[in-house]
Amino acid sequence: MAEIAGDRVMEQRVSLITLGVRNPARAATFYETLGWQRVDSPDGVIAFDLIGQVLGLYPLEALADEIGLAVDTLGQGAITLSYNCRTKSDVAEVLIAAEGAGAEVLKPAQDVFWGGHHGYFRAPDGTIWEVAHNPFSGLRDDGAFCWNGY
Template identity: 70%
Template structure:
């Protein structure tokens, strides 16, 4: 298995509402005939898929899908970029879980949840600068 994530799928109860949220963040929506709403990212895609259809596809009831301790991270190039992005997410319908603040390891971050509860971290990591296309580089590794 190659060391990469190609597609992140969020099961959603209200596809249009969640798609509108990500569009309000400035993301460009791509619809597909299979019922997925996709947002192409740098090297990956974020897909929105009906929660019941996702459960059916996996072969589990919705109640067993759960909400694991997972966060989605969005890194920004500068410390000063964190708070405005959290504010934009809040204006689009997000709930701020942790306002922008310094972190013990030397970075700056905050957290929000989208309208269906998926948790995002917005962070600036001075030890992991973004690449020329905005790609995240753990500890500066390309």
């Protein structure tokens, strides 16, 4: 087995999250309405630079073709993307903004058994997002999140 980074073959990180979406322009408008800014991408991906990663929106059919699978076999895995807020009150504000941009709020902001506060929305492209405040894992000044804090 090849050694890439020390004794690991794969460094522990996610570099790019690609969402296969049926309508990339509509999906991009949703994120832009929430205040996100695109970065240049000449390869057909609509890209949003995150802190240490990129969120890419790509036509679902093109993604299936690239992988070599039929669209109906790609599945809709049980996955959520999470956005952590700096304060508890920010959770409801983000959910309201997402709904105003076209999302469906699935679970309104509420306290969670483990001591946090969260809610969920479904973006127009079908992606489910958790919006949370975790008092045990704050955000750095640049917005970076680390499980159980720094």
